Amino acid sequence: MTHTLRTLFGLDDDTPVTGLTADSRQVTEGMVFAALPGTAMDGRDFIPQAIEQGAVAILSVTGTVADVPVIADSSPRLVYSQLAAKLFPGQPKTLVAMTGTNGKSSTVDFLRQIWAYAGLNAACFGTLGVTSSAGYKPMTHTTPDALALHKTLSELAAEGVTHAAMEASSHGLKQYRMDAVKITASGFSNLTQDHFDYHPTMEDYFRAKARLFIDLTPLDAPVVINTNDKYGQHLVEVCQGLGQDVLQVGWTGADIRIDEVMPHAAGQKLTLVIKGQRHKVDLPLAGEFQVLNAVAALGLAMKTGVNKNKAVEALNHLKGVAGRLELAGTKDGAPVYVDFAHTEDGLDKLLRSVRPHTMGDIVIVFGCGGDRDPDKRAKMGAVAAKLADQVIVTDDNPRTEDAATIRKAVLKGCPDATEIGDRALAISEGIRRLGSRDCLVIAGKGHEQGQIVGDKVIPFSDVEVAREWLS
Known part of the structure; x- marks a missing residue:
């Protein structure tokens, strides 16, 4: 046209x-x-x-x-979104939007995998790019610019994709990037301190996330909410007040409850209580937070038409996503994991997740990004000191800040840590320290393929660097 x-x-x-x-x-x-x-x-x-x-x-x-x-x-941003939808009409019939601080990438990918297991033509997109039956394409933002978003949706529909899941960031929601999208179901994972360079308060951050449910999700569309924190519990009240169909999941989930988790070397055995019925699952992924992501994806799959037993069965076959507790390799049986955890809560969940799988020491290599919330630096250091046995503080993406100043702020929370500014050397030292019963976690950058120093992006992949040292 x-x-x-x-x-x-x-x-x-x-x-x-x-x-x-x-x-x-x-x-x-x-x-x-x-x-x-x-x-x-x-x-x-x-x-x-x-x-x-x-x-x-x-x-x-x-x-x-x-x-x-x-x-x-x-509101020119809103008009921009509406205009983008006119220029690139068409989207998959079922479109799920997932928001929250942590877990969005894994949840939308797990949902895509469950849909595909059920025989549906499915896709997901966000921080990790676009994944569909046609392959993989990179993306630049968690929630892309409205034009890129509608172009992506239009292309997926043209490919024959009927079910798509997307990440919804607070920036994207606050900037009206998703306002012209037709959402058929929404999900919420959690809310913890992040993006305080953009949001002045936790209330502002929550309001931005809540826009997805209050303003963008139709009242007759289902919503799946993890009730593990006070924000999830509050959101349940908000959505129920609007008359929405709310499915509650998690450790305290009224509809899908995690009853028991038994970690083993290759993953964890779960007992889930779904609408009062017990179901056994052998989840082939390490980390308790992956259980939370999996049950959110399960709830969204069930609410978008997948048979309950088929959806539960699919959990036994899930594959992890890039940079989310990704196994880079092993040294004498000791695993080396790479993870995107870059917040206090993310780091806490990550370290608690690998502890049940680790007989010896947990060694962690991490840093904090520049030009981002400085308040979390010492807090992340304190989490590392409390939950890991050996801590190495290094550079993340210093951006335009002085890297040594960032490390100094982190070290306030973990004064006994080893400081190695060069990230590749820090990873090398972490691997050198590993005994056969230990575990190394390299946190903060996950799937990222570059390190931002000043205004330049230097090619750098935690997974590739770790594999080079391991070989």
Whole structure:
């Protein structure tokens, strides 16, 4: 379908529109440029450049003036999302959105695996990229820009995908990136301290997450909520107050309850109580947090039409996702895991998860990112000191901050730790220390393929570096 300024905005103007972008560098002849005010820069500063490159109209905030037609709105990001949906119509019939601080990537991938096990054409996307029966494609954001989001959904629908699960970040929800998406079910994992560089308070962070349920999920759509923390419990009350169909899961889940977990070397044996019936599962994944992710995926699968017994059966065949307690290899039988845990709560769950599988010492290598919430650094150090036996503090993504200053802040929480700034050398030292009954955890970067130093991204993969030292 050919779009014009008339068909898209109702203007008395039949100028053809070839596309939309919020990046002035990508403007070509016939495009609409969304000049959106942001935290780091203001898109309005780039309007002259966009017009010079061929922009036929500008989408921006009320009061914006330009030499081409201006579509002005008090919520231009919302209009941008609605426009993206018009330019890239179509999405898989079933679309699940998953939010929370930790566990989103694993949950949406586990849900994709359960759907596929049940014979459905399924996909998932978020931090780890897009995974479907057609293969894998990388992505740049947990919740992509609205245009990239609708383009992805449109492409998946064209591939024949009927069931898709996506991650919904607080940034994406607060910036209206998902507002024109048709959601058929939603999930919530947990809420812990993160992104305080963006959210001023925990209440603001919770409100951003809750938008998914209050504003974006239809009242007749099911929601699956992990009730393990006070935010999940509060969200249950909110959703039930709206009259939504709420399925509660977790250790305290009223509908799917984790009754027993027995760790063993290759995974863990579970007893789940589903609607009063007991079910045995041999989950081939280490880590208690993976049990929580698995039951959330189970609940969402059941609520999107998968037979309960088939969905439970699928849990026995789940595969872990990249950078989430990913086994990089072993040294004399001692496992080396790579994990994305980059918050106090994430690190706590990670270390508690590997403890039941470890007879000897837990060795941890980790750091904290620069230009991000500085308050969590000493807290993460304290968690490492409390739950690991040997701690090595190194660099994560220092970005524009001084790496040594970040390490110093982390070391306040774990003063007896070893400090090795070079991440590759820190990983090497962690591996050198391993005895046959020990376990090494390399935390913070997970699936990432680069280390951000200043404004440069240096190629770096924890998994690959660990495998090189192990070999």
